[in-house]
Amino acid sequence: MREAPWKDAAMPRFNVRPYIFIAPALIYLGIWIFYPIINALVLSFFDSPTGRSRDYFWVGLGNYIKLFQDDLFIKSLYHNILWVLLSIALPVVLGLLLAVLLAGRGRTRLFYASVYFIPQTVAAVCAAIVWRWIYDPSIGPLNHFLEAVGLSGRPWLADESIVLIAVNMIGSWSYYGFCVLIFMAGLQNISPELYDAAKIDGAGALQQFIYVTIPLLRNAIIFVLVYTIIGSMKFFDLIFVATNGGPNEASTVVGLRIYWHSMREGRFNYAATMSTILTVVILVLSVVVIRQIVTDDEGV
Amino acid sequence: MRTGPQPRKRRSYRSARLLQSIIVHAVLLLFVFIALFPIYLMFNAALKTSAELFQSFLSLPKEPQFQNFSFILNEQGYKGALYNSMILSTSSMILTTVVSVLAGYGFAVYRFVGKQWLFLLVLTGLMVSETSVLIPVYQLLQDLGLLNTYAGMILPQAALGMTFGVFLMTTFFKDIPRALIDAAVVDGGSDLQVLRYVIMPLARPAIMSLALIEFMWAWNSFFFPLVIATKQWLMPMSVRIIDFMGRFTFKYDMIATTTVILFTPILILYLVTQRSFHRGITFGALKD
Numbered sequence: 001m002r003e004a005p006w007k008d009a010a011m012p013r014f015n016v017r018p019y020i021f022i023a024p025a026l027i028y029l030g031i032w033i034f035y036p037i038i039n040a041l042v043l044s045f046f047d048s049p050t051g052r053s054r055d056y057f058w059v060g061l062g063n064y065i066k067l068f069q070d071d072l073f074i075k076s077l078y079h080n081i082l083w084v085l086l087s088i089a090l091p092v093v094l095g096l097l098l099a100v101l102l103a104g105r106g107r108t109r110l111f112y113a114s115v116y117f118i119p120q121t122v123a124a125v126c127a128a129i130v131w132r133w134i135y136d137p138s139i140g141p142l143n144h145f146l147e148a149v150g151l152s153g154r155p156w157l158a159d160e161s162i163v164l165i166a167v168n169m170i171g172s173w174s175y176y177g178f179c180v181l182i183f184m185a186g187l188q189n190i191s192p193e194l195y196d197a198a199k200i201d202g203a204g205a206l207q208q209f210i211y212v213t214i215p216l217l218r219n220a221i222i223f224v225l226v227y228t229i230i231g232s233m234k235f236f237d238l239i240f241v242a243t244n245g246g247p248n249e250a251s252t253v254v255g256l257r258i259y260w261h262s263m264r265e266g267r268f269n270y271a272a273t274m275s276t277i278l279t280v281v282i283l284v285l286s287v288v289v290i291r292q293i294v295t296d297d298e299g300v
Numbered sequence: 301m302r303t304g305p306q307p308r309k310r311r312s313y314r315s316a317r318l319l320q321s322i323i324v325h326a327v328l329l330l331f332v333f334i335a336l337f338p339i340y341l342m343f344n345a346a347l348k349t350s351a352e353l354f355q356s357f358l359s360l361p362k363e364p365q366f367q368n369f370s371f372i373l374n375e376q377g378y379k380g381a382l383y384n385s386m387i388l389s390t391s392s393m394i395l396t397t398v399v400s401v402l403a404g405y406g407f408a409v410y411r412f413v414g415k416q417w418l419f420l421l422v423l424t425g426l427m428v429s430e431t432s433v434l435i436p437v438y439q440l441l442q443d444l445g446l447l448n449t450y451a452g453m454i455l456p457q458a459a460l461g462m463t464f465g466v467f468l469m470t471t472f473f474k475d476i477p478r479a480l481i482d483a484a485v486v487d488g489g490s491d492l493q494v495l496r497y498v499i500m501p502l503a504r505p506a507i508m509s510l511a512l513i514e515f516m517w518a519w520n521s522f523f524f525p526l527v528i529a530t531k532q533w534l535m536p537m538s539v540r541i542i543d544f545m546g547r548f549t550f551k552y553d554m555i556a557t558t559t560v561i562l563f564t565p566i567l568i569l570y571l572v573t574q575r576s577f578h579r580g581i582t583f584g585a586l587k588d
Contacts, residue, residue, distance in 0.1 A: 014413075015410065015412060017406075017410065017491055018406040018407075018409075018410035018411075018412045018415075019406070019412065020406075021402045021403060021405050021406030021410075021491070022402070022403045022406035022407060022418065024399045024402055024403065025399045025400065025402065025403035025422070025462060025466050026403075026418065026421075026422075028399055028458075028459060028462060029422065029425055029459060029462055029463065031440075031459075032433070032437065032455060032456050032458075032459030033425050033428050033433060033459050033460075033462075033463070034421075034425070035436070035440075036432075036433035036435075036436035036437050036440070037428060037432065037433060037436075039436035039439075039440075040432065040433065040435060040436050043435060043436065094331075098327075098328070098331060101324050101327065101328060102328070112328055112331075112332065113578070114574050114578075115332050115335050115336065116331060116332070116335050117570075117574075117577070117578070118335055118336070118339065118567070118570065119335050119338070119339070121516060121520075121563075121566050121567060121570045122338075122339065122520075122563055122566075123519070123520035123522065123538055123562055123563065123566075124520070124522065125520075125522050125538050125541055125542065125559075125562070126342065126541070126559040126562055126563050127338070129541070129545070129555060129556075129559055130338045130339075130341055130342050130556075130559065131338060133341065133345070133357060133552065134338060134341065139353075139354065139357060140357070141341070141357050141358055144358075173334065173335075173338065176331070177335060178581065181578055181581060181582055182581070182582055184582075185578075185582035230426070230427055230429065233429075234429030234430065234431045234432065236430065236431055236522075236523050237522040237523060240522075241542060241545075254431065255431040255523075258431050258434060258435075259431075259434070259523075259527070262434065262435050262438070263527055268435050268438075268439070271434070271435050272435040272436070275431060275432045275433070275434065275435060276432075278429075278431060278432055279427075279428065279432045282427050282429075282432075283424075283427060286427055
């Protein structure tokens, strides 16, 4: 794209060497990523009484029809979408605000960002375990604290109406530092003169934020949104350990359904159909976000 | 901002600034507390006895119980799990980093037919997750006879981070001044020499970042190992913790100890190499 034409002069026109360098990666990804994606699609058109490939028989769209009559799957997909929205509402917005608060601070900025990032280095498994204790109705510090200030505690992870939000708080805990880091790096690229110019034009803090910060953080915002969507659609570890989908499937997600149907029930084709849907949803949502923001920009 | 307000407004302006500054600091510190509190609980619980824990989760241990660690590692045999985690993370880190550096070189330095498309293909791989490929990968490993082997754990794990690796290396290598590569080529340097003596020294921080992030991902990984390593002797630490929890639900002190054992190596690695972590993580967001 942006290369100078120097290579053309120094090298012959068709060169096999770049292909040799990228071949290992492409072959490797081909075997473990791209072939499995296509294979999941193929598997979704078959069924098998034993789960072994020699017993496959063609069912066409049968699995998909079954899938969309499967209330539990619809529910789990809905939970994933809800998780995307919760993750944008909480850690992403929070990360942006904290990054703005940190902007312009010298060394302390790095200190804060480093500390905020620490939860991201905690394995989801560990985070889920610790937060199960925090939420625990009898021994948990959260209810103790609430009772001490005169509020009533709740069985956070056992209450169907709030369990998903409670688990999302765990995810948010480990994620906001990541968002701070990305937005902070993005803010560093904005020249202070733009803010000075906005101030001369009489813009207040909020206006500066809306008209200077947000548009110039476009790349960082796209990145975080897409990353959040992907992460929210695929996650498994956290919910598996925190609630395993319960109570009464109130926190089940697609990842759990895939695991359950394949590894516990041996219905590999049905699970592969879910995987395919998941891949498509991730792809579509990501493209929508990227396109939406890119057209917005061209409209201006 | 520094030009200063009108003199008669100055006092109220100052106190408003002071108030604002206090609020901002309070907010920033609140989130420091939120970030660290669960981690405090984790370490605190690991250093207490069960009886102490049932009295209070919050208070500091009367006497730190370091024997919890030796009990878990030696008597419960979790040394092996730690060893498995080490094998899994180190191998997939090396595999991913080497392959990504090579591909990054190909993509960043050369122009060739199909380059945009191939790079785009790699990028779409960023959207693929364990859940999307679980069944085909599982069946592939089954056919190859690799379930419950180290190779079976390592190979797919390395692939998961590789799209990110190729992307990161390509972006970093593109930033290296072309004149340097050019000079080396004119002097008769081969590709591998250019890579070894020009690119690698200049991109060492970037390669470090990639290696660290890949190590962390593999160390904390759970889904694939859970499915692929079902034999206890092969389970990495992350999976063994759940195994332990299943058997001793209320042994909070011991469960906490296992989480501390899993977390501490990564915490130390992060604290020592923060800048590398931050560089690797933020680069993608700003360069595309």
